[in-house]
Amino acid sequence: MKHIAIDLSKKAWQWFTLILLSLIWGSSFLFMKRGLESFTDTQVAAFRIFISFVLFLPIALKRLKYLKKENIKSLLLVGFVGNGIPAFLFTKAQTQVSSSLAGMLNSLVPLFALIVGSVFYKVQVKKLNILGVFIGLVGAVGLIVMSSEGAFSSSGYYSLFIVLATICYSISVNEIKQKLAMLDGVSIMSFAFLFIGPWAGIYLLLSDYQYTLSTPDYMHNFTYVFFLALLSSVIANIIFNYLIKYTTALFATSVTYLIPAVAIFLGALDGENIRFGQLLFIAVILGGVSLVNKK
Secondary structure (H helix, E strand, O other): OOOOOOOOOHHHHHHHHHHHHHHHHEEEEEEEEHOOOOOOHHHHHHHHHHHHHHHHHHHHHOHHHHOOOOHHHHHHHHHHHHHHHHHHHHHHHOOOOOOHHHHHHHHHHHHHHHHHHHHOOOOOHHHHHHHHHHHHHHHHHHHHHHHHOOOOOHHHHHHHHHHHHHHHHHHHHHHHHHHHHOOOOHHHHHHHHHHHHHHHHHHHHHHHOOOHHOOOOHHHHHHHHHHHHHHHHHHHHHHHHHHHHHOOHHHHHHHHHHHHHHHHHHHHHHOOEEOOOEEEHHHHHHHHHHHHHOO
């Protein structure tokens, strides 16, 4: 049989990769939800980071000779800001926020990618892109207020953790594109987790598992956390960083067009209440994202 190679320089493979990423990352919010049934939010985040570190470790050690001193600062940023901090922010948010809403708010990444790129990385933008950012942020505010049922309840406040996580992602995306173009996606993520993994391991050693062991399905829920790390942090991040290198930061973050659809579908299957107003505001956000991505 003839071997079929994935050539990310071709448009067809770029779009296929985008859809695959949306399925993986769209499922991650449900995986976190399941993990939180037996573990605390910080434990789920720490396990996600530490498992990813262990899986990446053989690759990182093998490629350690390619690690250059001038790349360490950027890799630390990608590790802590692009992966470590968002992991804790998302699990903290999902103690009060539904998995479907988390998926919807995740679509803010392209908006903040443009803002961060233009302010800190001197990426050129047009007036239409700025309009897209404004429209998208209006949609985000509406979505948060709608989900808080008209009052800024605890779920509204916890939604802001997700907004902060998307800002962290946008910083990491621009840093990879602008400062780490000389490294491949596998090396970037393996080195990034090499820096943050040990800290997560130390936290897990000192953590209290009394509540976890009192839940009936803790091993089953740990499986969800394992797949959260394997699929969302390891496999998807490798693919995502290759996509950034072969396209643009904005095209790569356009995966957030599709992530909400997957998250909403899985959330509905899991019994979450999806309101029509939420769908309207996510449409506004995605409309803004489309303007942000205009050349």
